[in-house]
Amino acid sequence: MTGKVYLVGAGPGAPDLLTLRAARLLAEADIIFHDALVPEPILALAAGAKKVAVGKRCGRHSTAQRFINKRLADAARTHTMVVRLKGGDPMIFARAQEEIAYLAAHGMPVEVVPGVTAALGASASLGTSLTQRGIARSVAFVTPRVGPEAPASRWLDAAMAADTVVIYMGTHDAPEIAAALMAAGKSADTPVAIADSATLPGERTAHGTLGNLAELVRGASTPLVILLGEVYRAKAVVPAKMGAQGISRAS
């Protein structure tokens, strides 16, 4: 027996931002392998499925990834419908290719179901479009590597060249990311927005500048998106009497 493996995007967090197809597949799945960050209400949609947590959204350890690959293949030998559920969309910063390649090499059918990626959930919460006529015609999505041990990487080139930049998985390295961008020539007053747990009940958004990014992300949780560029300038300008704008919790 060979089941089918569906690589499914879980969307940005809110359960009703799943696609109709993803919701149907969850309801029909026999077994689900999900990232640790997929919220519980989404898993609850898979009422009849075995649920297996398989590490963080962007596992850095190849061993862990190889183990996930093998578990997916094993599951497809004993289950008809296997769902691999990934936060956001499977095809961006989610290591889908390693799973697709492994399953394909073992003759197992794979189907990818796209989802709403975090940058778009964040943009909806912020109310600011990533592109704007006359201001931004290009957007770069990057995952920076910083620090003395980071290999040569083009993330900085991409971030410097695009009109709007979205940084995924930058929470922990935010101070170093801001420093790298400023060292490369971005002005300290480049407008910045952050969206923490966007689309979820406790979502928080904040506006500021590259110069105070470290301050903005303080206390933020992991599913954080950092966005920068001129499209955020209108909201980054805070009247002096209001003082520095901190993180605002959604009502």
Add this chain to the structure above:
Amino acid sequence: MTGKVYLVGAGPGAPDLLTLRAARLLAEADIIFHDALVPEPILALAAGAKKVAVGKRCGRHSTAQRFINKRLADAARTHTMVVRLKGGDPMIFARAQEEIAYLAAHGMPVEVVPGVTAALGASASLGTSLTQRGIARSVAFVTPRVGPEAPASRWLDAAMAADTVVIYMGTHDAPEIAAALMAAGKSADTPVAIADSATLPGERTAHGTLGNLAELVRGASTPLVILLGEVYRAKAVVPAKMGAQGISRAS
């Protein structure tokens, strides 16, 4: 009376790639203003709503945009639930900010509902992740302007700097876009993929190189996404005996 306006992403094309929230809002809407490219089966989900087509997905005419802004505001004065339905996601290449700003200036509540953007629908159909460990850590989304009358634009910088590039709305200018990228230094054998009407029944995908992009897009319809970068190399290499790989129609 003031109704609420929802800017809703219709996703990449397949009706079941709408989000659950979008489907609910369509079912409840009193009136819907939709792009010409939103497929009929999606509009059919809005059984009880008046439906108004308001031009192409990326209208270039400011006059048309101002007219849409006004119609949305007028509708919100006479309807409780107004949906502005845009192909893909509202916050990327969809001129949402102009509508948000106009409605906000007239005191009308607006809510953005994110959707699956075309690049992600295309990536699901292609089976190739936009990012891949060791190959691509950055993705740029661009809408090129080419030709002698094009204003100075940074789209080319962004496209040159990112590991993977997704070009929206490039069908008509594909030969000029390829020429601009090659003149800027991209190799003619840079791997390219295209996805035409991705996720829809008649979807077509093809692989090739920047050098034969013009040939690849020939005969393609408007909702086409062009993708380029090393992540597509594995599929771009065609065994000699198979000859040039043309557009393949999905089964």
